[in-house]
Amino acid sequence: MIVKTAKIKDTKNLVGRLPAIRFTEPKYIYLAMDNARCPKAELYIKEGDHVNECQVIGMRHGPFFEQPIHATCSGTFVGLEKHFHRNGKLTDFIKIENDFLDTLDSSVKTRTQEEIDALTKEDMTQILKDCASVGLGGSSFPTYIKFQTDKPINLILINGIECEPYITADHRIMLEYPYRIVNAIKYVMHAFKCPHAKICIKSKYKDIKEVYTQVLKEFEGSGIELCCVGNFYPQGWEVAMIKSATGIQLKPGELPTNRGILNLNVSTMVGLYKSIKYNMPVIKRDITITGDGIKYPKNFRVRVGTSVKELLEICGGYKHPEKDKVFILGGPMMGVSVPSDDVIITKTVTSVIVLDKTDYVENPCVRCGSCVLSCPVHLEPVQIMNAVKTLDKERIKKLEPLRCIECGLCTYTCTSKIQVTDYIRKAKMIAKL
């Protein structure tokens, strides 16, 4: 098929209509010591100590910023254990035994509407920094860094597109917490003195559209509106979203704040509401457990730090246990595959997808050009692949592989079933040398 691939079979019907099951009382909670952005960490507590919910129990140190670690339940610190992190690495996790009392830390306090109205942008940045608020869409980019911009912001875009197939966590969160999302948008608009905000969703989600048409009636005159954008992949990529919502085409590498646009994910907004209203960090999030390899796919609302194994039991375990599986954290297009199911839900895990392993027979490239037509950043994946095969560094640099966003469309669309994206990753490494 010599065709521009933009629509992917989204397979969201597996779980899209199911409510998010509350599973917030696991026996143990595991918190990662380090993550991709902060490779070092120190602990403030020792074994046997009692911790309160939302208490700061450690600090992650990264090259650009520091990030406090918050306990997501009250209980006793048991020790360190090794589990798989979202980035696919075996990492130390802080193990806390839950006492099911939910004793809140003294730092948690409710702010009144007057106090919130009095918050400036700087105050809000400080709150988000203390609450370790990060992008919950999967990037884990600290939200407060986005807030530190000096540029005037005149449009806030809320990303509720969730263009990856299979995942429905954002869909559920949008249906279940519309007031938190809209209130959080109001807080941010107030802090930035920004007149407009748009909630971007896929135009095929009629249910979300109905909910927000109702909810936004209460907030008339606030400048918040719903914006239905395209149904294609990768519509959720910020450059594609800004293009669809406003018509502005960002240059490669240009930050949206340069054009007066601030974009945030819907899950981040729910966390941000809690941070500003109650001074609480993100302790719960929505995730989707789905895929062909799961018996009963489900949506969950869980505490950050829950072990996936417990959730898999609620889902009835694996379907076809005799077949080999691929275990993916994140979406099937860009997600990370981990070599074991011993995985912990961190703040940025949006979904767990278990697929039956399919082996594809690779054919020689017939130069059909589908990857070139499909590439959202207008690269030529097949040319980059040929350059990598010949290790021609000059040619690789000229073809600009560093612009690649690794959306995976070139591999998805390849008629010869070649893993083109892998070649582009190699090209990126060579080009960086």
Next chain:
Amino acid sequence: MTIIKESAPHIRSKASVTRMMVDVLIALAPTLIFAFVVYPLKMLAFYLLSLFIMIGSEFIYVGLRNMMPNDGKKHSFKERFIYAYKGKFRLENVLTAAITAVIYTLIMPAGAPIYAFVIGALAGIIFGKLVFGGLGSNIFNPAAVGMLFAKICFGGSYPPKYVDTWYFAQPDVSAGPSPLSGSADSSLVNFVNNMGEYSPLDMVLGRIPGTLGEVYKITIIVGLIYLLIRRSADYRIVLSYLGTFTVLALVGGLSIYALDKNVNPFMFTLYNLLSGGVLFGAVFMLTDPVTSPINPPSRYLYGMVAAVSTIFIRFFAALPEGVGFSILIANMVACVLDHYEWSSSKYTWKKFLAMGLLIVIPALVTFLAIYFGGVYNGK
């Protein structure tokens, strides 16, 4: 059950090379079946022969390429055979050879002697494809290479391009050459002289002298529609080739009209489009993805280069046809268009300029050569 780590993305589309190849075979089927009906026995013999040669060559090639390395031990023939072919000689190898065989059979003249046919087929598959590394690596269209090889080597000993059948019989042997057969006169003069011999309906139905398959325009158009619906051929190539060809043929027709008011320029254009292998070449040979450039703007340029060379060969060269050669020329240009210095899927003003120049300059050359250059000196 084991959990296996793999790199993203983890899902794939259903599109496959096999499907594209089967689509091309299905699109070729109406033409092939019609040719079978018109020339029952000869066609069957030619077709089976070329199928045997092409698939056999591919089979031997795969075996030679994957020969078991010498590790000092003795292996039985069976072991060696399994080592060389298991998982390496697949459906794709058979299908690609079959497509080449069908196209080659359809573009060979019905009157070709059997030895010319065999040698052309061998040359096409070996020099056109296997020496470059088989599927996906060839620069030239193998069928065109084979057809031209046979034509150049044995052209002198060819009987006429056509043989009489129940569907079409040459009305009168002394009536003169076919619309596109060479003679001492300029080919353009010949062409115009022969336009009166056949009605446009005859041209569409294939009641004209020509090769085994390329004259049946209706079945070719059915194949084209199928390919475009299934997206197994790139419409850009067909569009730019036929578009540029039409424009340049019209310029040629108008230039002749300026000299000779008896020639209808629109009829001239239509006859040019319907004669020879223009339609067949555009639909089945130029669109071969392996030998065409990779990005969309280059594909437009590629079709235009092929159209310009077809027009120049037809109007000004001693060869009457020119589609085969123009396909090979365009295949060569495809490599240049794909060079990394300027290859990009973006449409830049330079590319639009190149497209414009590719129409304007050949049109100007055509007009000057016909009006002032005396290429058309008939009547």
